Amino acid sequence: MAYMHIGKDFVPPDVPGKVTGRIKYAEDYTREGMVYARLLTSPVPHGRIVNIDATAALAMDGVVGILTADDVYPDGEPQSTGLKILTNEPTLVGEPILAIAAVDEKTAESAMALISLTIERLPFVLDPLDSLREGGPDAYTGGNTFVFRQGFAQEKWTSDQVTSFQNGREPSAEPQQSWEYGDLEAGFASSDFIYETAFSTAGYPHMSMEPRSAMAYWENGKCYLHGTSQSLTALAEPMANIIGVPLEDFVFINEATGGGFGQRSRAGSIPSMAIPARFSQKINRPVMMRVTREEEFTIGGARQGLQGWIKIGFRSDGSMAAMDMYCVSDSGGKGGGGDANSAAAGVSALYQVEAMRFRNTSIGTNTGHRGAQRGPGENQIMAIVAPIMDKAAEALGLDRLAIRKLNAAQNGDVSGSRSTPFTSAYMPECLEQAAEQFDWDGRKSRARQTNGSKVTGLGIGQGYHNAGRSGMDGIVRMLPNGRLQMHTGVGNLGTYSYASTSRAAAEVLKMPWEDCDIVTGRTDRHLAISSPQDGSNSIFTNTRTAYGAAQDMLAKMKEIVAMDLGGAAADYDIDGSRVYQITDNTVGMTYAAVAQRALELGGKFTGEADVPEDLNSLTALSVSRLAGSALMGIYHDPRHAGNPPGFAVAMIEIELDTETGKFDIIELVNIAECGTVVHPQGLKNQLVGGAVWGIGLSALERHLYDPQNGIPASTGFWQSKIPTYLDTPANIGTGWVDLPDPENPVGARGIGEPSMGSVSAALNSAISDALDGHLFNAAPVTTDMIINHVAGISEDAIPLAQNNFRG
Amino acid sequence: MYPVNPKLTRRRFIKGVIASGAAATSTSIWYAANGAERPPGSVERLIRINVNGQVRTVDVAPQETLASTLRYKLGLTGTKLGCNRGECGACTVLVDDIPSYACSILTHSVKAMRIETVEGLESANGDLHPVQQAFVEELSPQCGYCTPGQVMAAVGLLRANPNPTREEARQGMAGNICRCGSYDSYLNGVMRAAEIG
Known part of the structure; x- marks a missing residue:
């Protein structure tokens, strides 16, 4: 289909501000009378605050006030997992305990040194298996796990059960969570090749470039918060709840976010922004809270580490007949994360497993808090499964590309425990395109060739993530000057989807881009609710709402013109600036004239009547404040059917030096299967960015903690x-x-996460290939592991170790 | 391969901070750098520095970093702080044409030098610098937080080597981290900027 905007590159309006430094992030703002808050954070991995004596600190010149957990939780802290604003019960080193505000940061920091903090040290643990083992320490005061609707609980295995698992055998303990489909036993019975192993994947921090600094002030009863988020409006209402201010009195300002990879999408993962807001309310001064890199590490969130056991059966033709997976998930110091479940669902979707069982137990450790991070679960497990696919291909005498094509998801396929159908799926086409662009057939003869100490490895990887939601809202307005105002709540975190999804509205109205304005950046510009901008869903979800709002506007425009010029609305069409009669295009009105006429008519045309009843509360508030200001298109998106997948395929050639354990990537291609392309440059950026993240997952990134003191290294x-x-x-x-x-009305689906999983999988596949098919069953595979393997030394000194060096 | 200013090494920076009375850890440098106190025997605080071709008179604490002066005294917030400890390059500025981490330079040490920030690149009539223009055309930034530093690193690189190979550009830009992973797009931007001249 020929589009005017969809599939075309454009300059998103924030890009000039990014290259000139003019665009403002939260810490770039200042306010008259502003004071500076500093955080006093926990020096111990698990403790209970017994006493805080801030007398000397508060007596210092320039110190303005103190904010403690007792201030923000006067009725006591919530007894649940999840980051708190401030806490008296820290469960990781660096967790914020209190904040001090002063006229400058040096004074605040000096005052901090005068605070006498008495902490009762409590037992701590860094590896889930150490906690799971009977008699092992618990990360939380009430146990080592949190059960939904039940609270903290203790989960223990016998020492033999833990040791058996570490030695690669199937865990025998009852899991907390499980699901299955198909006949697992029959699947394995019909398999000609079965691979069974324990595996581990590391947790690691988000490390967004912009620390989550925030500034807040109160004015005329309203709270203004300059912060950082992935989702401007999706975050606003829950953040207002955390601060304790009615939504109508809360203004969230967030023109640009310096990176968001899961941990800035929801208010619960960034409650620290409430500190300056609550502090400002308490001391009646604007409060800036600058967050350091070390603090960003601690409260910035981390990927879950997985300790697992997996068994996969393949028939002689290469089809994946059965998969059984059992995980112990590291929930970190504050609980959170559903990576294991997503991992299993991802394998089901990507490899179309005929029978499958998933089991999981989540255990806390006194390490960074866990939650969504780019492809949580799917991207770790793909790095584990890809080399197993290669092993199966080798054992069954199949081509590595062919075995993937055989198991590839395509139109009409389903996945997961509920057999959810894909909305569409073109994985075979994606594999073929990658093979062609990479020249798989031409390159594959180079696999395992040596040149001195260097050996070539080839890898294929596939990525998947559910990539689309619905149920959000859209708002567009036409001003009497003929300009289209597209009110979007999608966050500006660097994907440019706030702009590219808005183009669906311009597409419907056939309007030149230069006649359109994106209204965003702060909630008092009256924006529509967007889905939390995580889970690769933005393109699918928010093109639906932009498109729907523009369709509503289009219908109203035709109705107005028909009312004034005669005939029925169906007798009219548009050309991007006029609504004209199809049979006589000299009869018509300009968009500007229609907008002016709408203002005269009011009612449903200007959002003053007949507003959709099912709008989300934030959108309804925005519409009520915009009512009467312009011709309005308003839309609530109904639920869609099926699972819109995002798929990607990567192929990699590496040259691995067996003397150093390092490798060079000689060639890397990353191909997307994400429906219609909306913004080619933006998609390309997701593919290269995802590739970089995939390299990090499979070769570099991991948490390291001092085992003696629980201090992050x-x-x-x-x-x-x-x-x-x-x-x-x-x-x-x-x-x-x-x-x-x-x-999707323009055919689009998301891609942000699968673009990483494809490369993490391909790189692990290539490393394995370069080492004669050796499977590390781990991510990352670091240089020390490679050297140890080449030297014949076990790379697994601490089996399945988490938050530590593996070997 | 690329010039390094021997007067602006990390070692000299830390020695300078220690001499000014602050402990040499990254966190305390951050706050010391924003300090308002005047230590005993301190040096002249009201100094003149050349920023973007203009001589600016500014009150600078002895242990204050250039990044702090630029951001919090002169309002040049285009220079970003990603780590404040010489790891990420988000604060990269040019000091006498050489890309330098402004978080790791004491402002007092650059009194006699030319400092250029991202705000100083546009021409008087508002035209973007070729590097900025190329970064727009290639959509090099993603979240944009590292972008001013990437821009300044690229400007410095192209002044030293106007026609780099892609590999030379990769090496030359290696002091700047991008968590979004937009390296490929930044390199496209550098190569296009070299073409634009």
């Missing part, structure tokens, strides 16, 4: 080993399948 960019220019290839090839999805 990877709080900086370099210690946590996020990939740099030199860890990634100078060129990354990209491409896309570009076939439309029927559940």
